[in-house]
Amino acid sequence: MIIAMSIDATEEEIQHVVERVEECGFRAHISRGAERVVIGAIGSSGRRHELEALRAAPGVEDVMPITHPFKLVSRQFKREQTIVNVSGVQIGGPEVIVIAGPCSVESRDQILTTARAVRAAGAHMLRGGAYKPRTSPYDFQGLGVEALRLLKEARDETGLPVVTEVMSTEDVDLVAEYADMLQVGARNMQNFPLLRRLATTPRPILLKRGPSATIKEWLLAAEYLLSGGNENVVLCERGIKTFETELRNTLDLAAVALVKELSHLPVIVDPSHGTGRRSLIAAAAKAGIAIGADGLIVEVHPCPERALSDGPQSLDLTEFAQMMRGLSAPLRQLAPSTCVAC
Known part of the structure; x- marks a missing residue:
């Protein structure tokens, strides 16, 4: 349930409603928007009829059910777009954020050369794998x-x-010591013990969609993070498995637009994994931005043919710079405003 407070509700009235929600056996989550406060009553074992009676409480404007199984992630709970701050980089705001770097860190020269080049080309963040989940143990x-x-x-x-x-x-504290943002890979999207643990870390989370996950399952995975206390979550569409065999995955751009309607969380697109072909990355990146994505995450390597992982889908330094120049056009103007439920 959602309890929408009136615009002029006092802090005392807000706290009274929070106490009543908890007395009814639910957990209260407060969302403070630009104009009003919304209180989410989360749980399934509480006394629902007593929540509905809160319409009579001072400062309450309305009490409404949340129709989606994901509650805190839903735009019903929070209408305003969430902006996630990653050490000064704002994901979810007006600027399209580009994250770039190699699939895996292979050497000091490789990662430093890549970092310098992607920064010079205009990237905002650096990606790089320290621990790699690989299909083959070899x-x-x-x-x-x-x-x-x-x-x-x-x-x-x-x-x-x-x-x-x-x-x-076991690695969360160690990785958080070095990284500004922690990524949940596609294979771990439904690793629920990991999600519960990450919900307690102060670091922002990048949550990739699983290769066979529905949109609802993806958003429910994000719900684990928010319900556990971490509201700094960015979603990443990285392609799903379909019957198509010419591409590594099928980049589901319609999912980006739909998730922007359903949720207030930022969404970025991974055209590298989404296509598996370096020749398609720039076009897929433009398409992602045009449909409303808040950013991109792209694999870049100084010499893709020597890459120890994902060489065929990695841009070299020159190709990445060319892609960035192609993105400098006002693509954001193409993004439909309906995607953010204006």
Whole structure:
């Protein structure tokens, strides 16, 4: 249920409603918008009829049910767009944010060269894998702690905030020590112990959509993070598995527009994994922005043919600079305003 407070509701009236929500057996989540406060009553074992009676409480304008299974993520709960601050980079605001870097950190020279180049081309954040989930146990698994140290060095030199994947609950504190944003990879989207643990960390979370996940499942995964206390969540559409065999994945751009209608969370697009073909990345990136994405995450490598992972879908430094120049056109003007439920 959502309890919408009136514009002139006092803090005392707001706290009274919070106390009543908790007395009814629900958890109260407060969303303070530009004009009014909304209180979400979260849970299924409470006394619903008593919540409906809160229409008579001082300062309450209305009490409404949340129709979606995801509650805190829903735009019904919070109409205003959430802006996630990652060490000064604002994801979800008017500027399209570009995150770039290699699939995996392979060496000091590789990550520093890439970081300098993507910063010069206009990237806002640096990506790079320290721990790599690979389909085969014989493939390169990442450099681990050494890679985290190299990412920190690259951040210190370039000023680019770092996002890297965390794969297990045991690694959360370690990765958070080095990274500005923690990524939940597609394979871990429904790793619920990991989501619960990440809900308690102060770091923002980048939540990738699973390759076979529905939009509802994706948003419910985000609900784990918000319900646990971490409201700084960015969603990432990275392509899903379909019957198509010519591409690594099918980039579901319609999902980006729909999620912007359903949720207040920022959404970015991964055209690298979404296509698996470097020749298509620039076009897919433009399409993502045009449909309303708040940003992009792109794989970039100084020499893709020597990459230890995802070389065929990685841009080289020159190609990334060309892509960025192509994105300098006012693509944001193409994004339909209906995607943000104006």
